[in-house]
Amino acid sequence: MSGALGHSVLWLLLLAAGEVAALEPVSVGLAIGVVSAFTGYLSYEDLYCRFAECCVAERRLNASALKQDLEEKLFGQHLATEVILKALVGFKSNKNPKKPLTLSLHGWAGTGKNYVSQIIAENLHPRGLKSNFVHLYVSTLHFPHEQKIKLYQDQLQKWIRGNVSACASSVFIFDEMDKLHPGIIDAIKPFLDYYEQVDGVSYRKAIFIFLSNAGGDLITRTALDFWRAGRKREEIQLKDLEPVLSLGVFNNKHSGLWHSGLIDRNLVDYFIPFLPLEYRHVQMCVRAELQARGVTVDEDVVTKVAQEMTFFPKDEMIYSDKGCKTVQSRLDFY
Ligand SMILES: Nc1ncnc2c1ncn2[C@@H]1O[C@H](COP(=O)(O)OP(=O)(O)O)[C@@H](O)[C@H]1O
Ligand SMILES: *[C@@H]1O[C@H](CO)[C@@H](O)[C@H](O)[C@H]1NC(C)=O
Numbered sequence: 001m002s003g004a005l006g007h008s009v010l011w012l013l014l015l016a017a018g019e020v021a022a023l024e025p026v027s028v029g030l031a032i033g034v035v036s037a038f039t040g041y042l043s044y045e046d047l048y049c050r051f052a053e054c055c056v057a058e059r060r061l062n063a064s065a066l067k068q069d070l071e072e073k074l075f076g077q078h079l080a081t082e083v084i085l086k087a088l089v090g091f092k093s094n095k096n097p098k099k100p101l102t103l104s105l106h107g108w109a110g111t112g113k114n115y116v117s118q119i120i121a122e123n124l125h126p127r128g129l130k131s132n133f134v135h136l137y138v139s140t141l142h143f144p145h146e147q148k149i150k151l152y153q154d155q156l157q158k159w160i161r162g163n164v165s166a167c168a169s170s171v172f173i174f175d176e177m178d179k180l181h182p183g184i185i186d187a188i189k190p191f192l193d194y195y196e197q198v199d200g201v202s203y204r205k206a207i208f209i210f211l212s213n214a215g216g217d218l219i220t221r222t223a224l225d226f227w228r229a230g231r232k233r234e235e236i237q238l239k240d241l242e243p244v245l246s247l248g249v250f251n252n253k254h255s256g257l258w259h260s261g262l263i264d265r266n267l268v269d270y271f272i273p274f275l276p277l278e279y280r281h282v283q284m285c286v287r288a289e290l291q292a293r294g295v296t297v298d299e300d301v302v303t304k305v306a307q308e309m310t311f312f313p314k315d316e317m318i319y320s321d322k323g324c325k326t327v328q329s330r331l332d333f334y
């Protein structure tokens with residue numbers, strides 16, 4: 001077959017493959033197999049995944065890439081880095097998980113909870129938050145009206161079910177979990193449990209990530225105790241924070257989050273604390289943001305922006321009020 005003809009056949013089949021991306025992979029696979037036989041240099045995945053985003057349930061997590069990402073991009077969060085790495089590597093290397101992976105991220109605003117979720121998402125599905133297999137829900141945005149809870153519940157259950165049916169390794173991120181109505185948490189609960197299947201769908205390869213500020217004040221207090229005792233931030237260990245979190249989050253009946261019994265039933269696999277950020281971390285955020293904008297890093301600007309942030313407690317001024325949250329918008333003035 002001539003090269004030109006080979007290529008037009010290829011394009012026709014590719015167009016077809018693109019349009020029927022939802023078609024079961026076998027038939028698309030066959031079509032691509034035929035094309036590959038003609039052209040001889042294209043692999044199944046190369047082709048199929050170029051036109052339709054692929055959900056490769058068995059895609060291996062590149063642990064060293066995730067480690068590198070966390071260590072280079074996430075500042076001042078040694079505990080989160082450690083736990084997230086361990087949790088994801090363990091979960092992704094388990095061929096038969098007994099339940100979906102559920103992470104609960106806690107900490108002050110602007111300390112990197114959304115940011116780390118984005119890093120996790122990108123390491124699981126290359127298109128990250130833009131992937132068809134990664135879903136971000138923000139309580140106040142997606143579920144704002146209390147009188148519509150019933151509707152939200154039905155909708156969300158339908159979405160999770162539909163999305164996990166389409167891609168077992170789907171990722172669901174819930175931001176502002178502490179503002180989420182307990183009724184909605186109840187609606188998610190069955191998916192997080194140890195069931196083999198729920199109505200014929202298995203949720204065991206999915207990942208749920210909950211973000212909240214709950215416990216942030218207590219985490220901050222612990223960090224402050226360390227600082228006042230002259231101990232290094234990096235010396236803080238999980239066991240220093242576990243009792244703190246359990247008091248502030250697990251047993252706090254006012255933290256709406258836990259009315260739903262997620263805790264009692266042990267459905268959350270890892271509680272991950274985010275420490276408050278210090279002046280030096282804010283500086284690092286500014287540098288990173290300048291680099292991301294392709295601007296040379298001017299230390300004067302770094303200092304100016306970092307100094308504009310507000311710090312607490314009043315006497316010592318150690319931790320940034322909003323973490324790194326407003327760094328980006330402040331930089332627009334320079
Ligand atoms: N620990 C951190 N390391 C690096 N960048 C951070 C960190 N914390 C916050 N940032 C920056 O600040 C922005 C806002 O943080 P975000 O993750 O949204 O905070 P939140 O904890 O409230 O979810 C992020 O997009 C990121 O650029
Ligand atoms: C994993 O990531 C590392 C660092 O980014 C990269 O050098 C390596 O090639 C990757 N390995 C695989 C199998 O993709």
Ligand SMILES: *[C@@H]1O[C@H](CO)[C@@H](O)[C@H](O)[C@H]1NC(C)=O
Pocket residue numbers: 135136158159160161162163166
């Ligand atoms: C997947 O979830 C999104 C919302 O995150 C929703 O719009 C979409 O309809 C869901 N897909 C299926 C197949 O249910």
